[in-house]
Amino acid sequence: MTNVFLCEDSADGIFTAIYNAYESKNGHANNHIQVHIPGYNRQLFCEYIEVPTDYEKAVKVARSLRQKINGEVYDWLFSAAASYDLEKADSIYRAVILAFHMGAGVLNHLTNPAVSHICKLNLHIDNEIQHYKGFLRFVELKNNLLLAKIRPKNNILFLLADHFSDRYPDENFAIADVRRNSLLFHAKGKPVTFTGKTDFDLNRIEGEYSENEQLLQDLFKTYVSSITVKERSNPHLQRQLLPLRFREYMTEFE
Amino acid sequence: MKTTAVSTLSMDIFKKLEILSNAANYDVACTSSGVQRNGQNGSMGNAVAGGICHSFGADGRCISLLKILYTNECVYDCKYCVNRISNDIPRATFTPEEIAELTISFYRRNYIEGLFLSSGINKNPNHTMEQIYEALYIIRHRYHFNGYIHIKSIPNTDPVLIEKIGWLADRMSANLELPTADGLKKLAPQKSRKSILTPMKQVQLTRKKDLNFHGVPESQHMIPQNVPALDIAARQPLPDNTGENCLASVRGSHNALAANKQPPGTRMETTPSDTAALAELKMLRSSNSRFVPAGQSTQMIIGATEETDYEIVHVAESLYQNFDLKRVFYSAFINTTGDPLLPLTPDGPHMLREHRLYQADFLLRFYQFKANEIITADHPNLNVRLDPKCNWAMNHLEQFPIEVQSANYHTLLRIPGVGVKSAKRILAARRTAKLQFSDLKKMGIVLKRAMYFITCNGSTMLPLKMSPGFILTNLLGLREKLPDFISGEPVYQQLSLLDDPKIGGEFIV
Numbered sequence: 001m002t003n004v005f006l007c008e009d010s011a012d013g014i015f016t017a018i019y020n021a022y023e024s025k026n027g028h029a030n031n032h033i034q035v036h037i038p039g040y041n042r043q044l045f046c047e048y049i050e051v052p053t054d055y056e057k058a059v060k061v062a063r064s065l066r067q068k069i070n071g072e073v074y075d076w077l078f079s080a081a082a083s084y085d086l087e088k089a090d091s092i093y094r095a096v097i098l099a100f101h102m103g104a105g106v107l108n109h110l111t112n113p114a115v116s117h118i119c120k121l122n123l124h125i126d127n128e129i130q131h132y133k134g135f136l137r138f139v140e141l142k143n144n145l146l147l148a149k150i151r152p153k154n155n156i157l158f159l160l161a162d163h164f165s166d167r168y169p170d171e172n173f174a175i176a177d178v179r180r181n182s183l184l185f186h187a188k189g190k191p192v193t194f195t196g197k198t199d200f201d202l203n204r205i206e207g208e209y210s211e212n213e214q215l216l217q218d219l220f221k222t223y224v225s226s227i228t229v230k231e232r233s234n235p236h237l238q239r240q241l242l243p244l245r246f247r248e249y250m251t252e253f254e
Numbered sequence: 255m256k257t258t259a260v261s262t263l264s265m266d267i268f269k270k271l272e273i274l275s276n277a278a279n280y281d282v283a284c285t286s287s288g289v290q291r292n293g294q295n296g297s298m299g300n301a302v303a304g305g306i307c308h309s310f311g312a313d314g315r316c317i318s319l320l321k322i323l324y325t326n327e328c329v330y331d332c333k334y335c336v337n338r339i340s341n342d343i344p345r346a347t348f349t350p351e352e353i354a355e356l357t358i359s360f361y362r363r364n365y366i367e368g369l370f371l372s373s374g375i376n377k378n379p380n381h382t383m384e385q386i387y388e389a390l391y392i393i394r395h396r397y398h399f400n401g402y403i404h405i406k407s408i409p410n411t412d413p414v415l416i417e418k419i420g421w422l423a424d425r426m427s428a429n430l431e432l433p434t435a436d437g438l439k440k441l442a443p444q445k446s447r448k449s450i451l452t453p454m455k456q457v458q459l460t461r462k463k464d465l466n467f468h469g470v471p472e473s474q475h476m477i478p479q480n481v482p483a484l485d486i487a488a489r490q491p492l493p494d495n496t497g498e499n500c501l502a503s504v505r506g507s508h509n510a511l512a513a514n515k516q517p518p519g520t521r522m523e524t525t526p527s528d529t530a531a532l533a534e535l536k537m538l539r540s541s542n543s544r545f546v547p548a549g550q551s552t553q554m555i556i557g558a559t560e561e562t563d564y565e566i567v568h569v570a571e572s573l574y575q576n577f578d579l580k581r582v583f584y585s586a587f588i589n590t591t592g593d594p595l596l597p598l599t600p601d602g603p604h605m606l607r608e609h610r611l612y613q614a615d616f617l618l619r620f621y622q623f624k625a626n627e628i629i630t631a632d633h634p635n636l637n638v639r640l641d642p643k644c645n646w647a648m649n650h651l652e653q654f655p656i657e658v659q660s661a662n663y664h665t666l667l668r669i670p671g672v673g674v675k676s677a678k679r680i681l682a683a684r685r686t687a688k689l690q691f692s693d694l695k696k697m698g699i700v701l702k703r704a705m706y707f708i709t710c711n712g713s714t715m716l717p718l719k720m721s722p723g724f725i726l727t728n729l730l731g732l733r734e735k736l737p738d739f740i741s742g743e744p745v746y747q748q749l750s751l752l753d754d755p756k757i758g759g760e761f762i763v
């Protein structure tokens with residue numbers, strides 16, 4: 001009988017499930033880890049076990065990955081947990097087993113399906129991060145707060161934190177993931193904080209524009225249109241390099 | 255970092271921005287790469303070695319920097335330039351404050367990576383570059399901006415001013431304009447070859463000195479530098495942030511220069527202007543900023559004068575060798591002024607020629623080719639039908655086929671269809687395993703081109719008896735992926751040059 005561990009869609013959730021799967025002594029071949037989403041089709045002949053996220057267990061898994069293998073392998077697995085692909089959970093589980101078995105070499109073991117799956121997910125995540133580093137737009141609100149809204153496919157909010165807090169150390173800024181309703185907040189000179197789902201109301205944060213905001217937005221639109229070479233118009237190419245899904249909150253496309 | 259509550263921007267800023275960004279379209283480079291700098295408390299901005307694209311225009315070109323002219327006024331009369339004094343066009347000039355405020359406000363909203371500032375000549379070269387320095391000074395000192403700045407310098411500018419700018423900019427460039435001194439004499443008589451190359455040399459040497467001072471080995475001078483944040487504490491404290499005061503010393507030196515009289519507060523014997531400027535230079539030198547950390551680039555116009563590709567490729571090679579340039583940009587000539595000395599361009603600019611030159615340039619920079627291997631005096635123009643690498647291979651069939659299992663890196667790079675990345679992958683992969691043709695494909699080698707030139711463990715890919723004529727016919731039969739502005743069809747990469755479309759992460763526009 002296969003045990004299916006149903007976990008929360010987060011690195012902590014997945015790592016907790018991995019801990020429980022190891023503890024179950026059921027044999028890795030008989031375990032499966034799945035992200036718990038409502039309405040997921042359940043199969044016959046499987047026992048479904050709900051895994052409440054347990055930070056201590058998650059930290060234990062993380063720690064032994066870092067200590068027994070290395071930080072690089074841990075980061076590689078950790079960032080894959082941000083993927084939108086729900087099959088990530090079991091691949092991470094498989095890759096963890098392999099990593100404890102073969103060490104850091106796991107990263108090059110591309111013929112293994114779990115390893116290549118995770119590489120693929122990470123590539124997608126890295127691409128999306130790279131895109132948002134450029135395409136994310138802040139608007140300045142009356143209270144001087146810079147607010148950006150994004151709708152990423154992957155859960156990359158926390159992976160953007162380093163870049164933007166390095167870039168704007170003296171600003172108060174917030175980035176909202178409107179797909180997941182989560183928020184990253186950076187106050188001048190302080191470490192960033194994350195807020196999940198229910199704890200905040202974007203409408204309340206989103207106040208009026210600052211005095212200059214509209215002017216600057218219009219100026220940027222003027223700029224973008226005047227440096228475009230009209231005779232070389234190529235919206236097809238533009239769409240490939242800057243897919244429509246990124247444009248929702250981009251000033252120049254409003 | 256304080257942001258000015260009162261904006262210096264008035265409504266005519268729209269007109270200015272429109273004119274002065276449109277005029278900057280003739281500047282080719284829009285890359286923000288070449289320097290890595292982390293942010294720092296008390297300032298704004300960082301720089302990422304690979305560059306970041308912030309948007310793409312409707313023409314599919316990357317928008318990374320605020321690319322503008324300080325002014326499109328110009329006292330010179332270069333025959334090929336829309337801004338020439340004899341041309342009747344709408345003119346505009348930014349104030350240094352406006353440039354600073356636009357840069358900072360755009361950067362804060364994550365619209366851009368930084369600034370690319372170029373200019374026509376307002377009054378004279380020194381006056382113009384002083385305005386540019388002032389803008390730069392405000393951006394770096396009043397706004398404590400740590401992001402990327404590229405400044406284009408003007409020939410005949412005072413060396414002290416050039417150096418002052420170099421301590422605050424990441425990249426500097428001096429346009430070569432035309433490939434040879436003769437071309438310059440004919441079309442830009444107010445500029446001389448010497449006036450262009452002298453500041454280029456100055457920047458090169460000062461940069462070298464700075465890198466040596468910081469213990470960077472020669473071998474690493476040309477790779478992206480990891481530089482510290484501009485340390486505000488190491489600089490003279492500014493009186494306040496009203497801009498007027500913090501620039502008083504600069505203005506003082508300008509006025510002194512103009513009026514040739516002693517600025518208030520100095521009791522020096524030497525020429526007061528020199529004293530003020532030199533004192534400032536000393537302060538900049540003792541700060542912890544690096545001199546032009548992202549290096550120099552240049553740009554030349556192709557096809558306005560008679561030069562052959564042979565001359566152009568050799569000029570580029572000597573610029574790389576003798577001036578440590580990071581990039582040479584080529585821009586196909588478009589006749590915008592209708593000057594009788596200029597060729598007409600009824601079919602538009604010669605984009606294919608420009609593209610071939612970029613390919614030749616890649617061979618110089620990344621593929622270990624020498625100019626005289628790419629092009630010779632008896633065939634002084636690049637083959638338009640074949641890319642320069644294939645062309646070289648066809649002329650050197652005696653050196654092929656190359657055995658991929660054993661060839662060294664230099665030799666692998668000679669194979670058409672093998673790029674810098676795929677050559678490195680071959681080296682890595684064959685350490686552990688014997689290569690198969692199917693592996694080569696996975697490593698990104700373009701087999702439909704490479705197959706005529708390689709063996710893998712002694713065998714060719716197809717059992718073909720190959721004559722030069724057969725190979726040539728086949729190579730010409732392949733549809734080369736050209737940038738869409740040449741082929742008129744959409745392409746799937748921004749600019750596919752040779753086999754690695756995006757080497758070093760630089761975006762080419």
Ligand code: SF4
Pocket residue numbers: 328329330331332335336337338339373374375442
């Ligand atoms: S100096 Fe520059 S802006 Fe002025 S005419 Fe010559 S090329 Fe144009």
